[in-house]
Amino acid sequence: MTDERSTEEEAPAAPQKLSRRGLLGLAGAGVVGLGVGVAGDRGAMAASGSMTAGGSTAGNTAYPFHGTHQSGIVTPAQDRLHFASFDMSSTASRADLIELLQDWSAAAALMCQGKPVGEFGAVDGPYDAPPEDTGEALDLPTGGLTITFGFGPTLFVDASGADRFGIASQQPAELRELPHFPADDLDPQKTGGDLCIQACSEDPQIAVHAIRNLSRIAFGRASLRWSQLGFGRTSSTSTSQVTPRNLFGFKDGTANIKAEQLGKVMNSVWVPASATPAWLAGGSYLVARRIRMTIETWDRTALSEQERIIGRTKGNGAPLSGGTEFTAPDFAVLGRADKALIDKDSHVRLAHPESNAGTEILRRGYNFVDGNDNLGRLEAGLFFISYQRSPAQFIDIQMNLAKNDLMNEYIRHVGSGLFAVPPGARQGSYVGAGLFA
Amino acid sequence: MTDERSTEEEAPAAPQKLSRRGLLGLAGAGVVGLGVGVAGDRGAMAASGSMTAGGSTAGNTAYPFHGTHQSGIVTPAQDRLHFASFDMSSTASRADLIELLQDWSAAAALMCQGKPVGEFGAVDGPYDAPPEDTGEALDLPTGGLTITFGFGPTLFVDASGADRFGIASQQPAELRELPHFPADDLDPQKTGGDLCIQACSEDPQIAVHAIRNLSRIAFGRASLRWSQLGFGRTSSTSTSQVTPRNLFGFKDGTANIKAEQLGKVMNSVWVPASATPAWLAGGSYLVARRIRMTIETWDRTALSEQERIIGRTKGNGAPLSGGTEFTAPDFAVLGRADKALIDKDSHVRLAHPESNAGTEILRRGYNFVDGNDNLGRLEAGLFFISYQRSPAQFIDIQMNLAKNDLMNEYIRHVGSGLFAVPPGARQGSYVGAGLFA
Numbered sequence: 001m002t003d004e005r006s007t008e009e010e011a012p013a014a015p016q017k018l019s020r021r022g023l024l025g026l027a028g029a030g031v032v033g034l035g036v037g038v039a040g041d042r043g044a045m046a047a048s049g050s051m052t053a054g055g056s057t058a059g060n061t062a063y064p065f066h067g068t069h070q071s072g073i074v075t076p077a078q079d080r081l082h083f084a085s086f087d088m089s090s091t092a093s094r095a096d097l098i099e100l101l102q103d104w105s106a107a108a109a110l111m112c113q114g115k116p117v118g119e120f121g122a123v124d125g126p127y128d129a130p131p132e133d134t135g136e137a138l139d140l141p142t143g144g145l146t147i148t149f150g151f152g153p154t155l156f157v158d159a160s161g162a163d164r165f166g167i168a169s170q171q172p173a174e175l176r177e178l179p180h181f182p183a184d185d186l187d188p189q190k191t192g193g194d195l196c197i198q199a200c201s202e203d204p205q206i207a208v209h210a211i212r213n214l215s216r217i218a219f220g221r222a223s224l225r226w227s228q229l230g231f232g233r234t235s236s237t238s239t240s241q242v243t244p245r246n247l248f249g250f251k252d253g254t255a256n257i258k259a260e261q262l263g264k265v266m267n268s269v270w271v272p273a274s275a276t277p278a279w280l281a282g283g284s285y286l287v288a289r290r291i292r293m294t295i296e297t298w299d300r301t302a303l304s305e306q307e308r309i310i311g312r313t314k315g316n317g318a319p320l321s322g323g324t325e326f327t328a329p330d331f332a333v334l335g336r337a338d339k340a341l342i343d344k345d346s347h348v349r350l351a352h353p354e355s356n357a358g359t360e361i362l363r364r365g366y367n368f369v370d371g372n373d374n375l376g377r378l379e380a381g382l383f384f385i386s387y388q389r390s391p392a393q394f395i396d397i398q399m400n401l402a403k404n405d406l407m408n409e410y411i412r413h414v415g416s417g418l419f420a421v422p423p424g425a426r427q428g429s430y431v432g433a434g435l436f437a
Numbered sequence: 438m439t440d441e442r443s444t445e446e447e448a449p450a451a452p453q454k455l456s457r458r459g460l461l462g463l464a465g466a467g468v469v470g471l472g473v474g475v476a477g478d479r480g481a482m483a484a485s486g487s488m489t490a491g492g493s494t495a496g497n498t499a500y501p502f503h504g505t506h507q508s509g510i511v512t513p514a515q516d517r518l519h520f521a522s523f524d525m526s527s528t529a530s531r532a533d534l535i536e537l538l539q540d541w542s543a544a545a546a547l548m549c550q551g552k553p554v555g556e557f558g559a560v561d562g563p564y565d566a567p568p569e570d571t572g573e574a575l576d577l578p579t580g581g582l583t584i585t586f587g588f589g590p591t592l593f594v595d596a597s598g599a600d601r602f603g604i605a606s607q608q609p610a611e612l613r614e615l616p617h618f619p620a621d622d623l624d625p626q627k628t629g630g631d632l633c634i635q636a637c638s639e640d641p642q643i644a645v646h647a648i649r650n651l652s653r654i655a656f657g658r659a660s661l662r663w664s665q666l667g668f669g670r671t672s673s674t675s676t677s678q679v680t681p682r683n684l685f686g687f688k689d690g691t692a693n694i695k696a697e698q699l700g701k702v703m704n705s706v707w708v709p710a711s712a713t714p715a716w717l718a719g720g721s722y723l724v725a726r727r728i729r730m731t732i733e734t735w736d737r738t739a740l741s742e743q744e745r746i747i748g749r750t751k752g753n754g755a756p757l758s759g760g761t762e763f764t765a766p767d768f769a770v771l772g773r774a775d776k777a778l779i780d781k782d783s784h785v786r787l788a789h790p791e792s793n794a795g796t797e798i799l800r801r802g803y804n805f806v807d808g809n810d811n812l813g814r815l816e817a818g819l820f821f822i823s824y825q826r827s828p829a830q831f832i833d834i835q836m837n838l839a840k841n842d843l844m845n846e847y848i849r850h851v852g853s854g855l856f857a858v859p860p861g862a863r864q865g866s867y868v869g870a871g872l873f874a
Binding site: 136242315 | 451453454462493494495496517518519526564565566567568571572573576623626639640641642649653660661662663664665666668669679681682683685686687703731732733736737738740741743751752762804806807808809811813814815817870
């Protein structure tokens with residue numbers, strides 16, 4: 001049930017084309033009716049030279065855009081992220097929303113194959129029109145790009161209660177604003193949104209290129225609300241991957257759900273076929289949390305205290321109850337004075353399925369540093385992303401953590417988003433098509 | 438005269454150790470006198486596992502920290518950047534400044550070898566003290582890290598005219614605040630600084646780790662003033678590298694000085710041995726400019742106009758006078774109505790040595806995207822870095838560009854810095870030692 005396998009079931013179909021409106025976004029007002037021609041395949045361009053494509057260290061891995069599920073969820077987590085949230089700020093037309101999703105799907109399918117979103121004019125392009133593709137990824141490899149789309153609660157019913165797009169009846173009951181968690185300190189400028197796009201790649205320039213061009217295509221329909229770059233993955237989503245470290249310096253996501261754990265993926269990640277509304281079957285829910293880390297304070301904390309807070313050793317990530325990284329933590333093991341070796345309020349214990357009635361989520365977060373604040377502290381943290389079949393999975397775990405986690409002294413949740421992630425698009429169709437059926 | 442060759446002349450010497458004060462910065466107030474033990478070599482740790490170190494796509498290239506010149510100047514430009522500017526905000530003691538430079542040099546030498554800046558406590562570390570290294574790069578390869586230090590004008594004479602560190606007499610005559618260029622729109626929060634550090638690597642987590650730990654070591658002496666991450670190099674500094682693209686989608690730096698052009702490097706980059714003051718001989722001057730690009734406007738500009746502005750084709754980067762990327766532009770070639778094929782105010786022409794009395798600089802800039810502004814526009818641009826033996830080289834070219842460049846409609850210089858970059862440190866010594874001789 002991985003992305004790769006599922007696409008083999010799909011019959012090939014005619015490639016999607018961008019709408020006149022989408023081309024307008026690319027080309028700017030005043031230029032209409034340009035046909036979309038694909039100027040070249042980046043991998044092929046690269047192969048014709050003598051060096052790696054564009055000097056990039058990223059390889060030519062390509063993940064399919066079409067399939068049963070969207071890529072970018074159980075796909076082995078790429079190392080770089082550009083995440084963007086959009087508002088349908090310029091239109092309340094259902095036809096516009098459908099057309100936008102069609103245009104985004106067509107462009108995403110091209111980019112995931114390493115192709116530009118349209119002509120850039122090198123050979124037969126329209127010389128007196130703006131280039132359709134912005135060009136900064138022209139020489140780069142495919143770089144394992146995935147583009148994953150989600151729908152926020154406000155797409156269905158906006159803040160004023162309006163059903164702008166005639167889809168209020170299709171809103172999943174669970175797609176509501178997340179509850180306020182203890183100590184939440186959310187910036188409205190980094191929270192919410194009608195739509196989201198997660199672009200992941202081994203090369204940041206490829207992820208940035210994707211978000212930039214999808215933003216252009218949205219012109220006159222949706223506009224960027226907030227966005228976040230992440231430079232280092234903090235979770236493995238495949239057993240083939242080494243566990244990375246977060247900015248606390250600890251291995252993160254050791255016990256994460258892995259793509260190869262088909263039962264867990266089925267039971268915890270994908271919305272089941274029996275779900276209501278039916279359009280979300282095979283999809284998932286995406287939670288995004290911008291978590292600021294007060295790393296300066298953390299860095300002045302004793303190693304013993306850091307390890308007590310996390311519940312694992314800093315060196316190899318073994319649970320404090322003993323063993324090596326992948327040894328299951330044993331919360332019953334007692335040490336001196338009959339105190340548990342793994343503190344009852346440690347992060348590993350509170351986040352563990354044992355403490356959450358067996359609940360698990362698939363994490364897919366990224367480290368970020370966005371310059372520094374006026375006090376000379378790095379604006380650093382974790383851009384947490386998780387996928388789960390129900391938002392309740394995240395809510396239960398996060399409520400537990402927000403109340404008790406020893407780590408809370410060193411983190412602050414400053415941004416948030418909840419999005420319903422539709423299933424993958426079939427060849428010839430578009431992401432979210434089921435919502436308008 | 439490359440970094441690699443020059444270091445072979447150096448005799449091995451005892452490794453530098455961090456001062457008590459530097460360790461205090463690492464360890465936090467209240468903990469003193471820890472010895473520095475090196476916990477492990479990242480390359481070796483990686484090799485002991487079955488996968489690439491930490492899953493990073495960066496390799497195990499290592500550049501020497503010690504040598505005739507600092508690394509990170511003619512070193513083949515790595516793909517990722519973390520740049521930081523510091524103020525000596527907490528001390529006016531000459532001894533403190535010297536000790537800081539010694540501590541920074543010792544830590545930088547370790548990190549460039551893939552080692553942590555001190556014990557992280559995994560094996561024999563002081564368990565009840567904060568870890569000396571923050572740990573987020575522990576499993577990563579060396580990743581081609583270079584760390585390059587520079588001194589701003591205010592280190593010598595501060596804004597109030599004070600000679601805080603007894604080095605005013607050693608200030609190079611040319612190390613003055615850059616002149617105001619037409620249309621400069623500088624943010625004081627992104628401009629200037631007493632000291633700067635440029636950390637470059639193939640892996641952003643390695644560059645971030647370096648700046649973070651050097652900031653910690655500076656505790657009580659210098660504090661972060663501003664910092665910038667860059668995700669994609671925009672220049673080649675070696676003939677072995679493919680020319681990358683900037684966020685205008687054009688190949689950038691085709692005609693840049695390359696490390697292999699020994700004559701140009703000698704005549705344009707390194708401060709000559711005859712220089713006054715003598716401590717800067719073998720060093721260079723670093724100019725940093727944060728250049729915001731209005732990419733949304735650019736993206737709506739016709740391809741023909743984009744190419745007229747740049748003076749090269751977007752596809753393969755050939756000059757509009759003909760040929761391929763590395764063909765020399767011919768500014769005399771006329772087209773229709775006797776107009777020059779390369780516009781007289783195009784960027785390539787105004788920046789070309791022919792238009793600047795032969796003057797050249799070595800560029801080493803990076804693309805950046807720092808989220809978006811309140812209007813939903815990506816906060817994107819070019820973090821320009823150049824190295825030259827004299828600031829006059831940059832000033833002459835930039836004055837020419839600022840007055841006439843067609844590109845000015847699409848860019849805004851919003852941050853700036855000028856730093857004197859001392860020569861490389863000898864083994865057993867530290868960067869800038871000559872300044873205090």
